[in-house]
Amino acid sequence: MKYSAIAIANAFIEKANYGKLHNLTPMKLQKLMFFSQTWYLKSYQTPLFDGYFERWQYGPVLPEIYHEFKKFGASSISSLGLDMWNELQAVDPNDKQVTEFLEQIINVYGGYSGTQLSWMTHQPETAWSKGQVGTLINFQEMSEGKV
DSSP, X not given: OOBOHHHHHHHHXXXXXXXXXXXXXXXXXXXXXXXXXXXXXXXXXXXXXXXXXXXXXXXXXXXXXXXXXXXXXXXXXXXXXXXXXXXXXXXXXXXXXXXXXXXXXHHHHTTSOHHHHHHHHTSTTSTGGGSOTTXXXXXXXXXXXOO
């Protein structure tokens, strides 16, 4: 099942609210979203959520997620996000494939800061590094890029 980007973001925020993910700033959330989409594409050959990342100066960004959480600046996100219709979106807790997958992402990347994760996205041969700032990152670039 493909989710909305805000549902996946909210899944990470819920993990942070339960103490399973520390210092979840908007930058860190963006990079966790990028790594989760990339790994899901590589593992299942289908996107985990809707939306395309753009290449911004500090790495890949989902504009929808950026605008929803930019009010937190460099602070930890303290509340769940709403979609464009002001509705709360969530991952189905019975969707074990996705919930366990997100746990794996947290286990691998959750201990890093947003800045460290941004640095990782800038490495040679990553999807972000294969284009110019301001351009979209397509799913093929994500599934073929290094993570």
